[in-house]
Amino acid sequence: MKLKILYIEDNVNDHLILKRTLAKAGLDFELKTCTHGVDGLREILENKFDLVILDYKLPDMSGLDLLEEIKRQRLKTPVIFVTGKGDEKVAVEAMKKGAVDYIVKNEINSSRILDSLKDQVIRFSLPPDVPLEFIAYLARVYEEHDEIRVEQFNSVKLDPPLDFPTRTSINSLEKLKEARILSKKPLRTSVFCSSCASYELETFIKCPKCGDSILTRGESLQHFSCGFVDFRSKFVNEKSELVCLKCGKALHQIGVDYSKVGQWYKCAQEHVFSSPIIGYKCRDCGKEFDLESAQLEIIHSYSLTEEGKVALELTSIKPKEPHKQLAVGVPDGYNGV
Secondary structure, eight states: OOEEEEEEOSOHHHHHHHHHHHHHTTOOEEEEEESSHHHHHHHHHHSOOSEEEEESBOSSSBHHHHHHHHHHTTOOOOEEEEEOTTOHHHHHHHHHTTOSEEEEGGGTTSHHHHHHHHHHHHHHHSOTTSOHHHHHHHHHHHHHOSEEEEEESSSEEEESOOSSOHHHHHHHHHHHHHTTSEEEEEEEEEEEOTTTOOOOEEEEEEOTTTOOOOEEEEEEEEETTTOOEEEHHHHBOTTSOBBOTTTOOBOOSBTTTEEEEEEEEEETTOOEESSOEEEEEETTTOOEEEGGGSEEEEEEEEEEOHHHHHHHHHTTSOOOOOOGGGOOOOOTTOOOO
16 A cells, blocks of 8 residues: 655656655655645545645645644644744644644755654554554564464463563554554454453363252163153163163153253262353352353454554554654644653
8 A cells, every 4th residue: 555645846856856766775666746825735635644844835825724724624634734934933833733744954864864754654543552562563473474363362462472471462453454454354262250351261161950060971871650860871780771760660661761962061069950150250250150141252364454564564664753842732632642
């Protein structure tokens, strides 16, 4: 996916300089240029851009006027403002009106414009509360894997495993999905603690009659005459004949005297039953609960979107610190990292 940039500048020579600078840096980009403010505003309204680079001096209006109109129409595309050397007051005013950064005109062909561009695209494409260290690490993981799967075997794990706490990783993956950096695909429904929503669970089975959790399982028979059910081994006497322990009658023919009911369970208290109760114990809060009262959640796998590929590529280069003397406030609606 190409990085879409709009450059509003009346000097066509500067258009060529910026294009060469971006191409030399190896960025996959699409550069749209305008020489007038009104044309630039129309482009922003009609098309989606990842970034706008706006010059201060335009033939039909000033860059500050255009910034004011962008802010008035609540447009969220980040704007880097271009000023002349010595125009610090203009730069401060631009930041107040919503510009996310500024550069001096003679920096348009330097690493400064590249650092600012990458910084702002990262800020506006990634969730502000997901650490950049996690994003950079994720970029390396996706170089070797197509997706990250959430798995649960008594505890939730990630495949491939990440060098971050599981809960933190899943929360960050969800935020990146909301930011359209990742897409997610449902895998299965899983069980979480009904009290604290923890996924660190111990699974056990127990007798539905007495709650005993010491169980055995075996092939079982049911005597038609008295309805008695028990393991097959309990029906076999010393002569290897089948005899009902409850009524003492011999079982001669399957389908007439008795039936095979399949694999049944027996607890230490000798209760026989077809299905045990599945129970869970939370490792975090200690609560025990059964499936009926459990919290059910769908777990997912996460894959990079095309937008995500662009964003993670940009995290490989650390942006420079912004001009601290011009940190004059945060524009309305800005959710930077």
